[in-house]
Each structure stands twice: as C-alpha cells, then as structure tokens.
Amino acid sequence: MSDRVFGVIGILLAAFYAWQSTLIQESFIQDPVGPKAFPLIIAIVLALSSLVFILKPDPEPDWPAVGQLFEIGISVALLVAYALALPEAGFVASTAVAASFLSWRLGAAPLHAIPAGIAIAAGIYVVFHLILGLSLARGPWGF
Amino acid sequence: MDVLASLADGFAIALTWENLGLALLGCFLGTIIGALPGLGPSNGVAILIPLAFTLGLPPTPALILLTSVYYGAMYGGRISSILLNIPGDEPALMTTLDGYPMARQGRAGEALALSGIASFVGAFFATWGLVFLAPQLVRVALLFGPAEYFALFTLAFATLGGIASRNQAKAAFAAALGLGIATIGVDGQTGVPRFSFGEVHLYDGIDFLVAIVGLFALSEVFVFLESHRGDADAAADKMKIGRVIPSLNILRRTTGAMSRSTVIGFICGVLPGAGASLGSFMAYSLEKRVSDKNKTFGTGDPRGIAAPEAGNNAAAGGALVPMLALGVPGSGTTAVLLAMLLALNITPGPLLFQQNPDVVWGLIAALFIGNVMLLLMNIPLVSLFVRVLLIPPKYLMPAVAMISFVGIYGISGSTFDLMVMVGFGVIGWVLRKLDVPLVPVILGVLLGDQMEKNLRRAMTISDGDWTALFASPLAIGLWAFAIIGFVAPILFGRFFRMKHREEDVGD
Numbered sequence: 001m002s003d004r005v006f007g008v009i010g011i012l013l014a015a016f017y018a019w020q021s022t023l024i025q026e027s028f029i030q031d032p033v034g035p036k037a038f039p040l041i042i043a044i045v046l047a048l049s050s051l052v053f054i055l056k057p058d059p060e061p062d063w064p065a066v067g068q069l070f071e072i073g074i075s076v077a078l079l080v081a082y083a084l085a086l087p088e089a090g091f092v093a094s095t096a097v098a099a100s101f102l103s104w105r106l107g108a109a110p111l112h113a114i115p116a117g118i119a120i121a122a123g124i125y126v127v128f129h130l131i132l133g134l135s136l137a138r139g140p141w142g143f
Numbered sequence: 144m145d146v147l148a149s150l151a152d153g154f155a156i157a158l159t160w161e162n163l164g165l166a167l168l169g170c171f172l173g174t175i176i177g178a179l180p181g182l183g184p185s186n187g188v189a190i191l192i193p194l195a196f197t198l199g200l201p202p203t204p205a206l207i208l209l210t211s212v213y214y215g216a217m218y219g220g221r222i223s224s225i226l227l228n229i230p231g232d233e234p235a236l237m238t239t240l241d242g243y244p245m246a247r248q249g250r251a252g253e254a255l256a257l258s259g260i261a262s263f264v265g266a267f268f269a270t271w272g273l274v275f276l277a278p279q280l281v282r283v284a285l286l287f288g289p290a291e292y293f294a295l296f297t298l299a300f301a302t303l304g305g306i307a308s309r310n311q312a313k314a315a316f317a318a319a320l321g322l323g324i325a326t327i328g329v330d331g332q333t334g335v336p337r338f339s340f341g342e343v344h345l346y347d348g349i350d351f352l353v354a355i356v357g358l359f360a361l362s363e364v365f366v367f368l369e370s371h372r373g374d375a376d377a378a379a380d381k382m383k384i385g386r387v388i389p390s391l392n393i394l395r396r397t398t399g400a401m402s403r404s405t406v407i408g409f410i411c412g413v414l415p416g417a418g419a420s421l422g423s424f425m426a427y428s429l430e431k432r433v434s435d436k437n438k439t440f441g442t443g444d445p446r447g448i449a450a451p452e453a454g455n456n457a458a459a460g461g462a463l464v465p466m467l468a469l470g471v472p473g474s475g476t477t478a479v480l481l482a483m484l485l486a487l488n489i490t491p492g493p494l495l496f497q498q499n500p501d502v503v504w505g506l507i508a509a510l511f512i513g514n515v516m517l518l519l520m521n522i523p524l525v526s527l528f529v530r531v532l533l534i535p536p537k538y539l540m541p542a543v544a545m546i547s548f549v550g551i552y553g554i555s556g557s558t559f560d561l562m563v564m565v566g567f568g569v570i571g572w573v574l575r576k577l578d579v580p581l582v583p584v585i586l587g588v589l590l591g592d593q594m595e596k597n598l599r600r601a602m603t604i605s606d607g608d609w610t611a612l613f614a615s616p617l618a619i620g621l622w623a624f625a626i627i628g629f630v631a632p633i634l635f636g637r638f639f640r641m642k643h644r645e646e647d648v649g650d
Binding site: 006024025026031032033034035037038039042043046048049056058063064071072075080082083084087095100103105107108113116117120121124128135136 | 198364368548553569602
C-alpha cells in the first residue's frame with residue numbers, strides 16, 4: 001500500500017515537473033534542444049518508475065507507530081526552529097537548547113541531557129570557532 | 144615509467160608537515176567515524192566536506208584530509224563488527240560473520256589485528272592498481288565526445304541501481320529525482336531560470352552539499368530517533384581484547400585469502416556503482432567456496448575475517464579509479480568525494496590528470512602514506528578506538544546533527560539553506576523507509592548539470608539529430624552495457640539476493 005501511495009505521489013510529482021518545464025521561458029540564445037528537453041526526459045523516467053511502484057509494490061515497510069512519528073515531527077520542528085534561531089540568538093545558546101532537546105528525545109534523562117547539550121555546544125564552539133577559526137552565527141552576546 | 148616519476152612528484156607534494164598532519168587527523172577521525180555504528184564513510188565524509196571547505200584549505204590538502212577519512216572509515220568499520228556484532232558501516236557487515244565468533248572465543252585482539260593487516264593489504268595493493276589503471280583509463284576517456292559522456296553517465300546510473308537496490312524502478316526513480324533537483328536554478332546555457340518559482344534563493348540552484356548532508360547525515364539522526372531510542376549503552380567494555388599481535392602462523396594461513404580478496408575487491412570497486420559492500424560480500428563468498436573445507440566459516444575462522452576486510456578496502460581504492468579518471472564515481476562515498484572536487488572548482492576526468500597532476504598524484508601519494516599511518520594507528524591504538532564505541536548514540540547523534548548545521552551554515556550563512564537541508568533530511572528518511580536508495584539521488588544532483596550539458600552539446604554538434612547519441616561504436620558499446628546493467632539484475636537479481644540473504648541470516 002505504501003508503495004502504491006508513493007507511486008501516485010511520484011506520478012503527480014512527474015506531472016507537476018513536466019508542467020513546470022513547459023512553462024520555462026525560451027531565451028533568444030537557443031541551442032537545438034533548449035532548456036526544456038532534459039527536464040521532460042526526467043519527468044518521463046519519474047512517471048514510468050512510479051507506475052511500476054503502483055503495479056508491482058514491494059512489501060510494506062515497518063512504519064513507526066504514531067507516537068514515534070510524532071517524535072520525529074517534533075524533532076523536525078525543533079531543527080527548523082534552530083535554523084531560524086541561529087542568527088537571532090547566536091550559536092552557543094541555540095545549539096545548547098537544540099542539542100539538549102535532541103538528546104532528551106533520544107532517551108537521556110533530562111538532568112543528563114541539559115549538561116550534554118551545553119557540552120556539545122561549548123565543545124563545537126571551542127573546536128570549530130576558537131581552534132579552527134570557522135565563523136559561527138553570532139548572537140546578541142557575541143557568541 | 145613516467146607513472147612512477149609522477150608518483151614521486153606526488154610524494155614530494157604530500158610529504159609536507161601540513162599534509163602529513165591532515166592525513167594523520169583524517170585517518171584518526173575516519174577510524175572513529177567508521178567504528179561508530181550509524182556513521183559510515185559516506186555520511187562521515189559528507190559532514191566534513193563543508194568544514195574542509197569553510198576552513199579554506201587548498202584543493203590538495205582538502206582532498207588528502209577527506210580521502211584519509213574515507214580510507215580510515217574503511218578500517219574503522221571492522222571494530223564494532225568484531226566487538227559488538229554491529230557493523231560500523233555497511234561494508235563491514237560481512238566481517239561480523241567470523242569476527243564476532245572469534246571475539247567471543249577471547250581472541251578479539253587477534254581478530255582486530257588480523258583485520259587491520261588485511262585492510263592494509265587490500266588498500267595497499269588497490270592503491271597500486273589505481274596508480275597503473277587510472278592513467279590507462281584516462282587514455283580511453285580522451286576518445287570520449289559529448290555523446291559518449293552522456294552514454295557513460297547513463298551507464299553509471301543504470302549499473303548503480305542494479306547493485307545498490309532491491310528494486311530497479313526505485314533506483315531509476317532515485318536517479319531521476321536527483322537529476323530533477325539538479326535542474327533547479329538558472330540554466331547555464333541560455334540563462335533562463337528553471338523551477339525557481341520566483342524564489343531568489345533558488346536561482347543559483349540547490350547546493351549539492353546541502354542535499355548530501357541532509358540526505359545522509361540528518362536522515363541518520365531521524366532513523367536513530369525512530370529505532371534506537373533509549374538504547375542500552377554500548378557494551379564494548381565487557382569484551383576482553385587479548386593480545387593484539389597475530390601469530391605468524393595465522394598470517395601464513397590467511398595470505399591466500401587476502402590476495403584473492405584484494406583482486407576481487409579491486410575489480411568490484413572499479414565497476415561503476417558497485418562499491419565496497421559488494422567487494423566485501425564477493426570476497427567472503429568466494430573465500431568460503433575456495434577454502435571452507437572443514438565448515439569452519441562462520442565460527443570464527445581467521446580467513447573469514449581477512450577476506451571481507453581485504454575485499455572492502457581494495458574496493459575502496461578501486462572506486463577511486465573511475466572517479467578520478469572519468470569523473471563518474473564508483474560508490475556512494477566517492478560520489479561524496481566528487482562533490483568535494485566540484486565544490487573546489489576542479490572537474491575530475493581526463494583533464495584532471497593533465498591540468499592538475501599535483502592534485503591527483505599528491506592525493507595518491509597521500510593514500511599510501513595514510514595507509515601506513517592507519518596500520519600503525521590501528522594495531523597498537525585499537526583499545527583507544529574501542530573506548531570511542533562507548534559514547535552512547537543519545538549524546539552522539541545530537542552532536543552529529545549540530546555539526547551538520549555548523550558545516551552548512553559556515554558555507555552560506557543562510558537560514559534558507561538550513562531549511563532546505565532539514566527538508567532533505569526528512570525526504571531522506573522517507574526514501575530510506577520505502578527502500579529507495581539514496582546514492583543515485585546524490586549522484587543525480589551531482590552529475591545532472593554535466594549530463595545535460597553533454598546532451599545539449601552533442602545535439603548542438605549534430606544540429607538536433609538525436610541519432611548522434613548512438614553514432615560511434617564506443618557510444619553504442621556504452622549504451623549496450625547500460626541496458627545490460629539495468630536489465631540483468633531484474634533477471635538474475637532474485638537469485639543473487641536470495642544468496643545474499645542466506646549469508647546474512649546464516650550466522
């Protein structure tokens with residue numbers, strides 16, 4: 001069933017991609033094939049392989065239970081929030097929060113996760129910024 | 144022998160303090176990356192590329208660092224295979240079959256040392272193979288025109304799927320997805336934007352480093368979140384290491400296994416798309432057939448450790464041949480190394496040997512040096528690496544995720560790229576769930592631009608005549624191989640996979 005759903009999504013993706021490629025504006029500099037042909041070939045391959053998924057699906061993968069799916073969703077949201085927070089709050093503060101949260105969700109006790117997160121943030125800061133001189137996001141406090 | 148003269152020049156380049164230091168650092172990091180379950184050569188190198196890039200290393204030192212990591216990871220993978228019965232990376236899977244039983248008999252140290260020596264033998268001779276084979280391949284590659292290159296890229300995608308995946312349609316889908324991602328952005332030939340939806344950030348396309356780090360490193364974090372939550376801490380400390388010097392007797396008994404496996408592994412590595420996993424699998428299967436007279440394989444036979452380890456390290460060296468000579472990588476990790484070269488504005492392929500001989504030969508010399516370092520490092524210091532296995536994933540994985548962000552943010556400083564990377568992480572996780580291989584996606588993102596450019600160049604030359612793609616005998620040969628490579632696994636794959644699974648379960 002998963003493969004069939006995947007196949008339908010794949011065909012929709014291929015159709016969308018093909019439709020978008022027909023909208024590419026031609027330029028006055030033109031080679032015989034132009035910018036549309038290659039994307040159209042790709043769209044055909046996408047559509048054909050998706051069709052195979054629908055006709056000959058593989059055995060069902062082990063999807064995680066709703067709880068775990070929620071877990072992954074939360075972590076994705078956390079990483080997005082982290083990306084947004086980086087330029088605002090600076091590297092060390094945002095990384096400490098994000099790393100603590102992740103290690104808590106991966107099974108560390110909260111009392112262990114917080115020092116671990118701080119240690120990860122400080123460790124990366126020392127190694128990559130102070131020693132290797134990489135520029136990390138600077139927050140209001142300069143780190 | 145101008146090859147040897149070039150190699151000597153390479154040693155002159157590689158033997159500077161800076162490069163030696165980078166090789167040492169790379170070998171050390173690589174062994175750790177390989178040893179940690181869940182971090183393999185491809186995602187390890189993927190995380191480090193942006194770092195090497197933002198540190199502003201020139202091409203040769205950057206390549207030396209990353210290929211040392213690559214070779215190191217091939218060595219490191221065996222450590223957790225032997226001690227924990229968990230392969231540190233995919234190619235080390237076969238090493239668990241005899242390595243773990245041997246460790247349970249209290250001969251863990253011997254198994255580690257023997258596998259270290261087997262790794263050295265495999266990698267050492269494969270590097271010699273690279274020295275002699277790559278320039279020959281370059282000579283062939285000079286005959287390639289745009290049509291032949293287009294056929295060659297198709298061949299790479301066709302054969303890559305056959306071995307990397309269980310389902311050819313999924314491999315084809317993955318390749319098309321990657322190629323599609325590569326077309327996003329302003330078209331290089333006519334200057335019109337494609338698939339950018341008016342978003343300025345998309346005009347220069349999606350940076351392949353963002354895609355690679357997202358697909359490989361972040362998706363690994365999600366896989367861990369799902370499966371390894373609250374996992375028990377690693378148990379390596381309970382294992383006694385024992386003596387770490389193998390007896391001459393064992394070395395003598397395993398010489399045959401090592402030499403056979405090196406040859407098999409190297410050939411598997413050179414074939415496009417096959418890579419180290421196939422190298423170690425073929426080496427083990429062959430060795431089992433040749434020398435398992437008393438049914439000792441699978442119960443801790445030293446030859447069962449020497450064979451896959453020599454095989455996977457030889458394949459690692461072999462995979463560099465098509466990557467350097469043709470610009471078409473032979474495995475996932477070499478695809479990532481190709482990304483590194485492209486990021487440094489170096490186009491691999493025949494011209495690389497003419498225009499940047501310092502890069503090529505410096506790199507090859509560094510491989511020899513790194514290999515010796517790895518042997519020296521891996522035998523006496525093995526207990527140090529064993530200790531690294533004790534870091535539980537609940538602290539390791541957050542660090543991996545954060546370092547991925549550091550690398551990408553360091554290159555672009557853009558929040559948008561970080562979002563795209565998280566997106567790729569999610570896509571990578573879903574694709575892995577559905578058994579869609581990720582390597583063709585990466586290869587598509589990397590090679591898409593070149594592939595399209597060659598197609599359109601061929602069409603420009605022939606003035607739009609599509610039969611020009613099949614005009615030369617060389618092109619026809621490449622197309623034939625591509626079709627065989629794509630169709631054969633569908634016909635014979637079932638048989639091969641059944642055997643593979645039998646080996647997996649058969650311990």
